[in-house]
Amino acid sequence: MSAETRTHFFETGSPDEPVRLRDGGMLPGITLAYETWGELNEDRSNAIFLFHALSGSHHAVGVNTAIDGVGELWQAEMHEGWWETMIGPGKAIDTDRFFIVCANYLGGCYGSTGPGSIHPETGKPWGASFPSISAADQVEVFTHLLDHFGIGTLHAVVGPSVGGLIALTFATRFPARVKNVIVIASGYKTTVLNRLHLFEQILAIENDPHFNGGDYYDDAPPLYGLVLARMISHKTFVHLDAIEKRARQDIVQPDDVLAWYRVRDQFQSYMLHQGKKFVKRFDANTYLRIIDMWSRYDATQEGDAETPRDLFERARLAGQKWLVFSIDSDFCFFPEEQAELVKHLEEAKVDVMHISVHSDKGHDSFLLEPDLYTPHISWVLGK
Amino acid sequence: MSAETRTHFFETGSPDEPVRLRDGGMLPGITLAYETWGELNEDRSNAIFLFHALSGSHHAVGVNTAIDGVGELWQAEMHEGWWETMIGPGKAIDTDRFFIVCANYLGGCYGSTGPGSIHPETGKPWGASFPSISAADQVEVFTHLLDHFGIGTLHAVVGPSVGGLIALTFATRFPARVKNVIVIASGYKTTVLNRLHLFEQILAIENDPHFNGGDYYDDAPPLYGLVLARMISHKTFVHLDAIEKRARQDIVQPDDVLAWYRVRDQFQSYMLHQGKKFVKRFDANTYLRIIDMWSRYDATQEGDAETPRDLFERARLAGQKWLVFSIDSDFCFFPEEQAELVKHLEEAKVDVMHISVHSDKGHDSFLLEPDLYTPHISWVLGK
Incomplete structure (x- = not known):
């Protein structure tokens, strides 16, 4: 059985210095719920920021039986971490070597400020008045958490599924703060489907x-x-x-x-x-809130770039290394979507490796079949 | 511009002799709205029964600007027949040679008795109390309409999409009353998807x-x-x-x-x-009502047969000829579904021809590309 973990809470913004959202919304101070695994090294160079999927949480590893303020939504099925298969001593993301952070999205329901949180002025839940959040907003507030740890540059950002969109936008909005980018079964821009x-x-x-x-x-x-x-x-x-x-x-x-x-x-x-x-x-x-964010996702726009080329030029200049995984049976983020991302990366001459895994488990393969991903992830993180 | 057509109404059943449905429901007398094209010949051997798709109507050909009692639902987009491309003088289903009947499904909203019809006892619409209808129920009441015309054996039953399920069940429940069966982009048994x-x-x-x-x-x-x-x-x-x-x-x-x-x-x-x-x-x-019927569709069950082999043995004994169309880009009734139907027909040694048309128009190809279907339909009907 895995070790028990505990959710931490980080606060940023205030009524005087609110978190301003790209869509015009404003939040007077927010909380981010997060967990970490492993130890931050002395020069703070071994940090990895992990981003969770649509309906996931920041609790990726270990056993966590309760989160302050979350109540009934923290059902038994959530107690075990969702990426137990990939994170731990000697695993793909090695907790003996790296310090890993994962935070619940802004707008979330597992401890970060969201529509169910109490509005400080009305004393009631935000509900309908909780604003629309973009991927760019998410990465903006996540940098506050990095600053809190005193982490300048991340060894890597890692994101499967919707988390991959956030990883992509993190890496392109803050290119100097990211060395390696690992996106799994994710996309570049929402398709019609x-x-x-x-x-x-x-x-x-x-x-x-x-x-x-x-x-x-x-x-x-x-x-x-x-x-x-x-x-x-x-x-x-x-x-x-x-x-x-x-x-x-x-x-x-x-x-x-x-x-x-x-x-x-x-x-x-x-x-x-x-x-x-x-x-x-x-x-x-x-x-x-999360599917609205996903539905409007276009990496070029989220990065305030003119073209995909401009966007990824930043990744090249920063010397980032990218690892992109496709799952051949994926009907959520189709292999064509990663192919589009890779095409843009290659056109901008970014150092990118594109791996397709063959699976009959569909999109969820990234949760279920660690062996398909572990060797390449270890190899990229270990360089 | 096509000729004007008129919807006719046929009544069957009565409070004393209600229409009994397979699911236990009972309707004290029903109306079927239908249209016909062409002339019934003297020995009544040239009739074709056409079955419409999920959201279609019995108005397949010509211009019909109003149907008694239907009101606002008969929108302008419905005024032209839905299969104008396929039915007419010299067309795939030749009105110079054949007498074609198409009836609105029981449970429909274009003139046949349905949930919006007035319940004779309460004087109010049936609404929630309107029962569940099966494919076998539909073909049962359609035989009453055939009896009304004095038609013993149909030259053919024809059905695209959901209409193909009804054609299949008609042909297998009343094998002696059908000579040719033409099903287009349809199925045999609902798939998981x-x-x-x-x-x-x-x-x-x-x-x-x-x-x-x-x-x-x-x-x-x-x-x-x-x-x-x-x-x-x-x-x-x-x-x-x-x-x-x-x-x-x-x-x-x-x-x-x-x-x-x-x-x-x-x-x-x-x-x-x-x-x-x-x-x-x-x-x-x-x-x-229609998607409930479709969702539960299994040709073997609708035909009260033990196995597909038993079901299609009837088609073979009646000497029926079958023509099954697949559309390669169909995401509604996938080509695999017609392949399953054809496999069962072949195992029962029924005379069957299976044609795949190649189209980029998807399921709706049967409405849009008459040339892909006309030669084979004419040929089968003409033999």
């Missing part, structure tokens, strides 16, 4: 009878709206045949009567229950 | 704040629920690149503010407006 899938999920939540624009904390949360959103995205994470196989071992739940429709199909019942499990551990407003 | 996509759409409608189990006719209909359902299915009908190209000519609608999310993306705005257009012409309860 991404934007459609994300928009379906946005509509599913917004149209829920309990959503109320996001002001639902006094009442029932938008249960089926978030269930449906999760269902829509779930199918892109996992190979459908694998889901069906699991569903076959399941039984149809007798309470699966919706308003009119009676669920008689085992697979539909299974998907519904996976969605209901998810709703217990995630906040709909946070979900909406 | 079908069932998931359909379930997403069911949840989208059922969770709408205005759905009220289906009793919404006195009030606002479930607008965004049906918009979302349509959006989820729309992406499977058309090549996404083609949608994006059209969306680029569109402008972002200024009223696209949802509860919290502001639509800034042209493609999302376009999809939203396509969905809103659809909602004007379709009833959510009908949509739910």
Whole structure:
């Protein structure tokens, strides 16, 4: 069993010096929830910043049974770290050598300031009034956390999935602060299919009878709206045949009567229950903020660059080394998306290595098959 | 411009002899809306029964500007027949030679008895109390219409998309009444992906704040629920690149503010407006009945057979000839689905021809590219 870990809280900004967001929003002081593993060395040169996926948390490694202020959303399934397979002594990201930081996104629901946090002036949750956050906003506040540690330059930024978008924007907005960039099953700019899938999920939540624009904390949360959103995205994470196989071992739940429709199909019942499990551990407003961020993601814009060439020119000048992973069965971030990123990197003459792993596990392979990623990650981090 | 056509109404069943449905439901007398083209010959041997797609109607050919009792749902975009390209003098389905019938599905919203029809006892719309309909139920009531015409054996049944499922079940439940079977871009049994996509759409409608189990006719209909359902299915009908190209000519609608999310993306705005257009012409309860029918579709079960072999043994014994079309870019009914159907037909030694057309138009190719289908259809019908 892994060691127990504890979530820390970092505060930045104040009513006098608010965190200003690119979209015009303003937050009068925020909290970032984070965890760290390993030891920061004397010259502070061994730090790695890890960015989590859409519905993930900052708790990547170890056992953490409670986070202050998070309450019921910190369900048992979250207690074990999500990247246990990749981070630890002697693992791909070696805690004997590196100091690793992972923070919950701004807008999150696992301890960082988010729509469910109390607004200091009203004494009530932000809800609908919590602003829209961009990837550039995320990396901006994360640099405050680095400054707090006195870390000038990171040995690496690492991000799978949506975390890869944040890693990319971190590396291109603060090129001098990053030596190595490792992005896994991620993208460069949302595709039409991404934007459609994300928009379906946005509509599913917004149209829920309990959503109320996001002001639902006094009442029932938008249960089926978030269930449906999760269902829509779930199918892109996992190979459908694998889901069906699991569903076959399941039984149809007798309470699966919706308003009119009676669920008689085992697979539909299974998907519904996976969605209901998810709703217990995630906040709909946070979900909406993160998929809004993802839906609008375009690395060039997030980096305030004119063209992809301009953007990655910064990476070349900083001497960054990039490692880009594709998963051949990925239906969430398709291999074409990483190919586009790599093309831009190569055109800007950035030192980049592009590795495709072959898997039947789809997008979630990065969580499940450490051996496919470990050798290259170790090698890049070890140089 | 095509000739004007008129919708006819056929009544069957009565409170004393109700239409009994396989799922236990009962309808005390129903109406079927239908149209016909061409002339029935003297020995009534030249009839073709055509079955429409999920959101289609019985109005396949000509111009029909109004249907009694349908009201606002009969929008201008419906006035022209949906298969004008394929049916007419000298066309694939030749109105100079054949008598063609197409009826709106039971549960429909274009003149056949459906959830929006008035319940004879309560004097109010059926709404939530309108029962679940199966493919076997549809073909059962369609035989009443054939009896009304005195048609014993059909020259052919023809069905694209969901219509192909009904054609299949018609041909296998009433093998002696069908000589030729033409199914286009259809299936044999819903796949996991079908069932998931359909379930997403069911949840989208059922969770709408205005759905009220289906009793919404006195009030606002479930607008965004049906918009979302349509959006989820729309992406499977058309090549996404083609949608994006059209969306680029569109402008972002200024009223696209949802509860919290502001639509800034042209493609999302376009999809939203396509969905809103659809909602004007379709009833959510009908949509739910048809996708419920589709979601549960398994040809063997609908035919009360033990195995696919038993089912298609009937087709062989009746001497039926089958023509099965696949579209290589179809993301709604994948080519694998027609391959499964053909495999079962071949195992039962049915006379079957399987043609794949190559198109970049996706599932909707059957509406748009008549030349890809006409030669084989004419040839099969003409033998």
